[in-house]
Amino acid sequence: MRLQNNSPPVSDLLKFMKYANKIMGFQWTAARSDKSTELFKLNNDLKKCRLCTIAELRHNLVFGEGDPNSDIMFIGEGPGEKEDLTGRPFVGRAGKLLDQMLSSVGIKRESVYIANxxxxxxxxxxxxxxxxxxxxxxxxxxxxxxxxPKLLFGLGKFASSYLFETDAAMGKLRGTHIKKDGIIISCSYHPAYLLRNPSAGNLFIDDLKKAIKCIE
Ligand code: SF4
Structure with missing residues (x-):
């Protein structure tokens, strides 16, 4: 006597797996595009913003860029000349240094989100x-x-004061972290400061590594 095999045929299982992948893939794409759509709408609203007098002087609004699904978001201070001309954050000398710092800890710039x-x-x-x-x-x-994101990392005094909600000196805040609304907040020196004080580069890398450990 043979045992009856009640399992579905392999071809049916394969069909089901393909279907499940399709559904899950669709959801993942939808979540991804939801964030992009929301950011796109916000960017469009901002383009109309004239709340400050400096709006009249801008060549481009610098909204921010990067992977909207990244676990890490960097917040800098404000656009400089190159950023204003290109509409992209951190593309001048300080931006190049930031790219180098990120790559020294194994992070590609395009895998994080950067705003000001x-x-x-x-x-x-x-x-x-x-x-x-x-x-x-x-x-x-x-x-x-x-x-x-899982980690918000402030670059320099203005971003760090905003994120930590304090006027404490950069020297006191850097390398520390707090948790707010489920997000780890940490900070270090602004890359423009590191251009003037290259010896602080190692401190920046230590601060960033420490912060990344908190979300691993
Ligand atoms: S800095 Fe520019 S975008 Fe931001 S509030 Fe002022 S005018 Fe609006």
Whole structure:
């Protein structure tokens, strides 16, 4: 007597697996495109923004760029000359240095998301004013909500003060971390500072490695 085989034929199983892959793949693509669509809409809203007087001087709004599904989001200060001309964050000398720093810890720039505290260039690369920061950070907040990374890493004093909600000195904040809304927040020096103080480069790398460990 032979035992009855109740299993479905292999061809049916293969069909089912293909179907499941299709469904799951579709969901993954949908989630991915939802974030991109939301960011696209936010970017379009921002292009109309004239809340600060510096909006009249901008060549391009610098919204941010990168992988919206990344676990890591970097926040810098504001666009410089090259960023204003190209509409992309961190593309000048400081940006090149940031790319090198990322690659030294095994991170490709295109695998993270990079944005700034303010989206229009302050003339002469001056510091962003309190008014500009308070006008622009609601947009950044929304950007963070959409991306919802595991790690938010502030670059320099302005981004770090905003993320940590404190006026504490950079020397005290760097290398530390807090957790807010399920996101690890950490920070280090701005790459422009590292260009002027190359010896701080190792500290930056240590801070970044420490922060990444928190989300592994
Ligand atoms: S800095 Fe931000 S809030 Fe100010 S005008 Fe530009 S986009 Fe608007």
């Amino acid at each position: 505290i303010i989206k229009c260039r302050p003339p002469g690369n001056r510091n962003p004013s309190n008014e500009e920061i308070s006008n622009c950070t609601p947009y950044l907040k929304r950007q963070i909500e959409i991306i919802h």
